[in-house]
Amino acid sequence: MSNPLPKADVVIVGLGAAGGIAAYVLAQAGINVVGLEAGPYLDKADFLARDDEISGSILGWTGEPKYNKELPTWRPDAKSPTASPPIPPIRMANMVGGTSVHYGTQSWRMRADDFKVRSTTIQRYGQEAIPAGSTVEDWPLTYEELEPYYDKVEYLIGVSGKAGNINGQIVEGGNPFESPRSREFPLPPVRSAGFTELAAEGMRKLGYHPFPQPAAILSQDFDGRPACTMCGYCSSYGCWNDSKSSTLVSAIRHAEATGKLEIRPNSRVMRILSNDKGEVVGVEYLDEQGQLQVQPAGVVILSTYIYENVRLLLLSTSTAYPQGLVNNNGQVGKHYFSHAYVGRNGLFPGKRLNLWGGTTGQATAMDDLNGDNFDHSGLGFIRGAVIFAGTGALPIGRSRTLAPGVPQWGSAYKQWLHENADSVGSVFAQVEPLPYEFTFLDLDPEVKDPLGVPVLRVTYSFGENENLATTYIDEKLDEMLRAMGATETWPSFPARTPVPINSHAYGGTRMGDDPATSVVNKYGQAHEAPNLFILGGSTFPTSSGYNPTETIEAHAWYAAEYLAQNLNSIAV
Amino acid sequence: MPERRLPEHVLARVIHRRRFLRDTALLTGAAAGLAVPAGADAASGAASRYPAWLRMFAQAAQEDIDSYTPTALTDAEFTTLKAAIARLIPADELGPGAVEAGVQIFIDRALAGPYAATLPLYQAGLAALDQAAGADGFSGLSPERQDELLTQAENSEIEGVPQGFFATLLEHTRQGMFGDPIYGGNRDFAGWDLIGFPGIKLVWTEADQQIDATVTPEHVSVERYGGTGW
Ligand SMILES: Cc1cc2nc3c(=O)[nH]c(=O)nc-3n(C[C@H](O)[C@H](O)[C@H](O)COP(=O)(O)OP(=O)(O)OC[C@H]3O[C@@H](n4cnc5c(N)ncnc54)[C@H](O)[C@@H]3O)c2cc1C
Numbered sequence: 035m036s037n038p039l040p041k042a043d044v045v046i047v048g049l050g051a052a053g054g055i056a057a058y059v060l061a062q063a064g065i066n067v068v069g070l071e072a073g074p075y076l077d078k079a080d081f082l083a084r085d086d087e088i089s090g091s092i093l094g095w096t097g098e099p100k101y102n103k104e105l106p107t108w109r110p111d112a113k114s115p116t117a118s119p120p121i122p123p124i125r126m127a128n129m130v131g132g133t134s135v136h137y138g139t140q141s142w143r144m145r146a147d148d149f150k151v152r153s154t155t156i157q158r159y160g161q162e163a164i165p166a167g168s169t170v171e172d173w174p175l176t177y178e179e180l181e182p183y184y185d186k187v188e189y190l191i192g193v194s195g196k197a198g199n200i201n202g203q204i205v206e207g208g209n210p211f212e213s214p215r216s217r218e219f220p221l222p223p224v225r226s227a228g229f230t231e232l233a234a235e236g237m238r239k240l241g242y243h244p245f246p247q248p249a250a251i252l253s254q255d256f257d258g259r260p261a262c263t264m265c266g267y268c269s270s271y272g273c274w275n276d277s278k279s280s281t282l283v284s285a286i287r288h289a290e291a292t293g294k295l296e297i298r299p300n301s302r303v304m305r306i307l308s309n310d311k312g313e314v315v316g317v318e319y320l321d322e323q324g325q326l327q328v329q330p331a332g333v334v335i336l337s338t339y340i341y342e343n344v345r346l347l348l349l350s351t352s353t354a355y356p357q358g359l360v361n362n363n364g365q366v367g368k369h370y371f372s373h374a375y376v377g378r379n380g381l382f383p384g385k386r387l388n389l390w391g392g393t394t395g396q397a398t399a400m401d402d403l404n405g406d407n408f409d410h411s412g413l414g415f416i417r418g419a420v421i422f423a424g425t426g427a428l429p430i431g432r433s434r435t436l437a438p439g440v441p442q443w444g445s446a447y448k449q450w451l452h453e454n455a456d457s458v459g460s461v462f463a464q465v466e467p468l469p470y471e472f473t474f475l476d477l478d479p480e481v482k483d484p485l486g487v488p489v490l491r492v493t494y495s496f497g498e499n500e501n502l503a504t505t506y507i508d509e510k511l512d513e514m515l516r517a518m519g520a521t522e523t524w525p526s527f528p529a530r531t532p533v534p535i536n537s538h539a540y541g542g543t544r545m546g547d548d549p550a551t552s553v554v555n556k557y558g559q560a561h562e563a564p565n566l567f568i569l570g571g572s573t574f575p576t577s578s579g580y581n582p583t584e585t586i587e588a589h590a591w592y593a594a595e596y597l598a599q600n601l602n603s604i605a606v
Numbered sequence: 607m608p609e610r611r612l613p614e615h616v617l618a619r620v621i622h623r624r625r626f627l628r629d630t631a632l633l634t635g636a637a638a639g640l641a642v643p644a645g646a647d648a649a650s651g652a653a654s655r656y657p658a659w660l661r662m663f664a665q666a667a668q669e670d671i672d673s674y675t676p677t678a679l680t681d682a683e684f685t686t687l688k689a690a691i692a693r694l695i696p697a698d699e700l701g702p703g704a705v706e707a708g709v710q711i712f713i714d715r716a717l718a719g720p721y722a723a724t725l726p727l728y729q730a731g732l733a734a735l736d737q738a739a740g741a742d743g744f745s746g747l748s749p750e751r752q753d754e755l756l757t758q759a760e761n762s763e764i765e766g767v768p769q770g771f772f773a774t775l776l777e778h779t780r781q782g783m784f785g786d787p788i789y790g791g792n793r794d795f796a797g798w799d800l801i802g803f804p805g806i807k808l809v810w811t812e813a814d815q816q817i818d819a820t821v822t823p824e825h826v827s828v829e830r831y832g833g834t835g836w
Binding site: 079082083084085086087088092093225227228229232263264265266267274275385386387388390391392425428429430432433434442443444445447448449451452455456 | 693694695696698700720753756760776777779780781783784785786788789797798800801802803804806807808809810812814815816817818819821828831832833834
């Protein structure tokens with residue numbers, strides 16, 4: 035091992051969505067930041083050369099440096115052996131910008147009641163409505179506290195959308211259910227397509243309130259980057275045009291320009307180091323040449339996505355932390371949960387939908403069945419789902435999207451695909467699940483990655499709440515597709531089926547006011563080691579139905595600003 | 607509506623393809639065990655981090671369909687593979703089938719690369735098909751008889767056909783047929799034309815995105831943009 039490198043004010047481990055925003059806020063404040071990123075530093079030309087479905091959706095080249103080789107194992111419950119998960123793991127990216135480089139750009143704020151699931155449920159439906167065994171808690175943070183940071187993120191990275199509520203005034207054309215925002219989006223919504231308009235009509239027929247989905251992709255030129263040209267290679271693909279508002283082309287680009295952020299790509303952190311007083315003192319990492327280095331730091335920010343966040347804590351044992359870093363209360367790995375999905379395809383015979391083009395950001399969304407926006411009395415479950423219908427289809431995916439009863443091969447298969455490959459439109463729902471006593475993360479006692487480091491083990495199943503919620507939403511999706519004109523519908527993603535290893539996974543380092551039942555406070559600051567910050571979905575007490583990234587980014591901003599203002603008292 | 611002009615960096619890439627050449631050189635270097643020089647630019651650092659399967663598809667699209675020599679499978683296995691995928695996606699009045707589109711080249715390359723772990727599954731499955739076919743082997747049977755055997759394989763009714771073989775073969779056949787031609791299949795965009803996918807089309811106008819609008823096939827593979835098949 036080499037001698038320790040010069041001490042950094044702050045080391046950020048993982049420069050993805052969360053780490054990228056934190057780097058920006060700290061660098062802007064004039065703080066010297068070292069960003070250690072396990073993956074490479076790439077650009078739009080690299081992404082253009084990989085606009086193909088085999089390397090992107092199928093082989094997942096973006097996760098090859100690390101994530102694909104350390105996939106967590108899964109078991110349904112603590113009594114069962116590990117097994118292959120009902121849905122294959124969804125893959126994250128390793129590179130500067132993290133998974134924001136290949137994400138789908140759906141960019142949501144949570145709503146006020148999403149931060150208070152426990153209390154609002156008890157208030158409306160009584161204590162007994164909280165499902166047995168669920169450890170669900172309110173956030174220690176309110177929508178009102180986070181609103182300014184959502185706003186800052188939207189204006190920094192470039193988010194397109196239509197406001198539905200500005201300072202309490204309902205605005206025509208937006209989401210009537212959203213919580214008040216302080217001003218309009220920086221960019222108008224992504225334009226509609228034939229299919230998203232068809233979807234909006236169908237939803238309206240059923241009395242719902244569709245609106246253009248907010249998206250972190252440019253509907254117009256912004257910050258020196260061109261508007262999206264709807265190439266169709268979006269979710270699971272890096273953007274060849276810099277139109278996708280990843281942290282790579284927004285926060286990180288600006289942070290690097292300050293001269294305060296030093297990015298070290300291809301640098302994998304192996305351990306976080308702590309002293310006998312329990313303070314964090316730096317990290318140990320494998321550099322680009324494969325040499326082990328020690329990087330001392332006054333503050334460490336851990337933002338490597340949920341599975342690696344928890345894994346690194348559990349691996350970083352020391353005299354002060356025999357059960358893993360900041361885990362003397364045994365809370366690291368607890369309260370895990372993973373977004374539930376339900377999807378349906380509908381056949382629109384004889385119609386060419388022209389879904390090959392587009393972006394995942396181009397969609398009609400609705401919130402009528404999300405959160406507590408509808409009465410759950412008698413339904414047997416709490417919370418709901420955001421629902422959307424969008425564009426962007428790729429050929430291999432379509433070659434598997436067959437209506438029930440269609441032959442899987444042979445000339446009849448060819449004939450059906452020829453006639454219908456572009457006549458299938460889909461609606462998709464993300465259902466809010468709850469954490470339970472029986473859902474958690476720990477180190478796998480047997481399976482190791484190629485460097486010999488134990489991988490994480492996920493213990494996860496749905497409760498009855500999630501089974502009922504997904505079934506209910508699935509029925510609504512069927513109605514919706516039929517209202518849009520589909521002649522038959524079938525599941526693209528079945529109800530009652532968890533995604534144990536997910537790109538929308540939560541908990542494990544939960545935030546809370548009570549150090550006995552959480553790992554970090556509302557600033558992402560570890561209760562047991564105040565110079566360690568943990569960012570990302572691992573801190574979320576609840577998820578809402580929405581995709582998480584804008585909330586991850588807003589919270590990262592909120593946390594980094596607090597750190598910047600209090601660096602002298604926090605740093606060791 | 608006028609087409610948006612492609613951004614400069616795309617045009618530069620299409621014309622010069624400098625990075626393509628540099629990446630290829632690096633990949634070859636990595637294959638020969640040469641270290642990527644320290645301090646090389648970001649993309650070269652990246653190249654050194656990406657796996658060996660990056661190289662496996664190089665030139666796959668240029669291989670001659672009739673004279674291709676398999677690398678992962680034996681000649682006999684390759685013959686059976688071709689006969690099987692010719693039934694999964696047959697040549698018919700709608701156009702070329704899997705074999706004419708080169709899907710067997712994709713599968714063989716993949717079995718020598720990213721799908722190496724499934725090679726034993728193929729070996730066992732193809733052998734079991736031949737075994738069930740009798741003296742002439744699977745490729746010697748009539749198409750009707752081949753379809754019967756494949757249906758039995760699909761329903762796990764043939765002794766020796768391992769669990770998952772048929773589903774894997776079908777999935778890989780679809781990947782080859784409908785994936786980018788750079789991987790060796792989808793020759794002359796046969797798969798994409800069949801289902802109306804126009805090829806990589808970087809700009810979709812508002813008019814293109816309307817229901818029932820006609821979109822002309824552009825027949826563009828990622829190869830045009832410096833893709834090397836990874
Ligand atoms: C296909 C796909 C589509 C998605 N679409 C959407 C969407 O439309 N909307 C949305 O809100 N969310 C979406 N997501 C989820 C979104 O990507 C995540 O919410 C977000 O990226 C999480 O941010 P993060 O910073 O926690 O992790 P990441 O962005 O993944 O960043 C973590 C970084 O840490 C690095 N790292 C890991 N381990 C180490 C280590 N030991 N040392 C150093 N560095 C390390 C990684 O390489 C990575 O770069 C999608 C995800 C996927 C996979």
